[in-house]
Amino acid sequence: MIVANRKPFEEIIEMLKPYSKILLLGCNECVTVCATGGSKEVAVLASEIRLYRQKEGKPVEIGEVTLERNCDPEYVESLKPFIHDYEVVLSMACGCGIQFVGEHYRDRLVLPAVNTTFYGVTEEHGVWTERCQGCGNCILHKTLGICPVTRCAKSIFNGPCGGSQGGKCEVDRDIPCAWHLIVDRYRELNMMDKYLEIQPMKDWSTSRDGGPRKRVREDLKI
Amino acid sequence: MRLSYPTNVKIIKVPCTGRVDITHVLKAFEDGADGVYLVGCLEGDCHYLVGNIRAKKRVEYLKHILDECGVGGERVAMYNMSSAEGQRFAEVAREMTEKIRTLGPNPAKKEK
Structure with missing residues (x-):
């Protein structure tokens, strides 16, 4: 929502x-x-x-x-x-x-x-947290369901950075490090070999950098 | 017990203080009430488990809203007592009346 x-x-x-x-x-x-x-x-x-x-x-x-x-x-x-x-x-x-x-x-x-x-979720009654930035090119399949674009303050693709300590982000100690969560998930699913793959630079033109976005479905137009 | 309490206190019965919504209290102020207080069961004794705890949180939020709009958060309060505490009920009614009298009339009261 x-x-x-x-x-x-x-x-x-x-x-x-x-x-x-x-x-x-x-x-x-x-x-x-x-x-x-x-x-x-x-x-x-x-x-x-x-x-x-x-x-x-x-x-x-x-x-x-x-x-x-x-x-x-x-x-x-x-x-x-x-x-x-x-x-x-x-x-x-x-x-x-x-x-x-x-x-x-x-x-x-x-x-x-x-x-x-x-764009966020209801984490518990009365608490909402961010999950998506609508970057227009989803990579959640690569990061096992945790979005580094949104949940990492630097939106880095090959993390964690040096500011990650004890699973927390240097920006705020209450913010979990997205890349720490991602690595935990790789471990849980026994997929650490995938983690070692270097992610190439992201094409941000599908995000806000490409100007306001538009979606058209011709079959639905009246 | 034949206890008396100030006649200016108007009682509105609800099944549980958990039924009281922020909008109900705001309406009372819009209609000219000088103060509103909620009387709930003792904490831990709610028949609906947490109704009085919810009411307490709502009163805190209301205080913030009334401070923002200049009516004054001190005009709302929450008290907890058991239904066997008639003495305490009368005491609280006097206490709240005195407090509101010191604060003066609701500044947002419409002129009649």
């Missing part, structure tokens, strides 16, 4: 200063699962903003809507009947959703209420 963090309250309040009719938009997908921007978080933030503005003597009207998805036109279009009742949209969806709603309603500003952070 895409994991996001809510922006600091002061930053949100500052963005909303000129407005008194706000549509607070949530998303039922990833940001609901990572407890950042689902209907529950929309209700809490709406309440918080109302309380703050009431205290400041500048009351605000907030519409609370959570779409099934903010990254699909069929759901984004459902905002059409009422989006113009509001001066501005404050979105708790990920960066994709924020932009996509803005593209559909060019006469309305869509402000971000979250910082979109990473």
Whole structure:
């Protein structure tokens, strides 16, 4: 899932200063699962903003809507009947959703209420960690299911580096060294001979270095 | 026991403090409450195992939210007592009322 963090309250309040009719938009997908921007978080933030503005003597009207998805036109279009009742949209969806709603309603500003952070997993209830960077050329078969692009601070392909100590990364002693995990896995599966193979330089053009990416399936186009 | 406690305390019954959601408490503040406190069973005595522990964590989170929006986190509190502690219940009601009275009215209260 895409994991996001809510922006600091002061930053949100500052963005909303000129407005008194706000549509607070949530998303039922990833940001609901990572407890950042689902209907529950929309209700809490709406309440918080109302309380703050009431205290400041500048009351605000907030519409609370959570779409099934903010990254699909069929759901984004459902905002059409009422989006113009509001001066501005404050979105708790990920960066994709924020932009996509803005593209559909060019006469309305869509402000971000979250910082979109990473592609991750729920490690335990209330804890999410990063697993993928969407580099566009997966090598998990070579590293036995542990991604060095994401989980190694240097994204190195022939590790570990000299900063790995006791299985931990030098960047932060709480971060496991990805290459330590990979070597453990090679050992577990009795595949140490594979570990000794030198990995060539990675072609990063499939990643962000090649500009924004696009996927097309002609058979699905209507 | 014929104990008395301040009349301004309004009781909202829930099956367990674990039922209390952050949005319920925020709504109380939006509707003009000056303070909200949760009274749960003693820790370790929850009939639903951890309802009161969850409520305690939610109260901590609420304090943070209320501090952020300027209402003040000290306006929420969590107390634990058994249903046989009527004396303590009345004592806490007085304690909380006095605390809130010192803090003054909810700054986000709507004018009627």
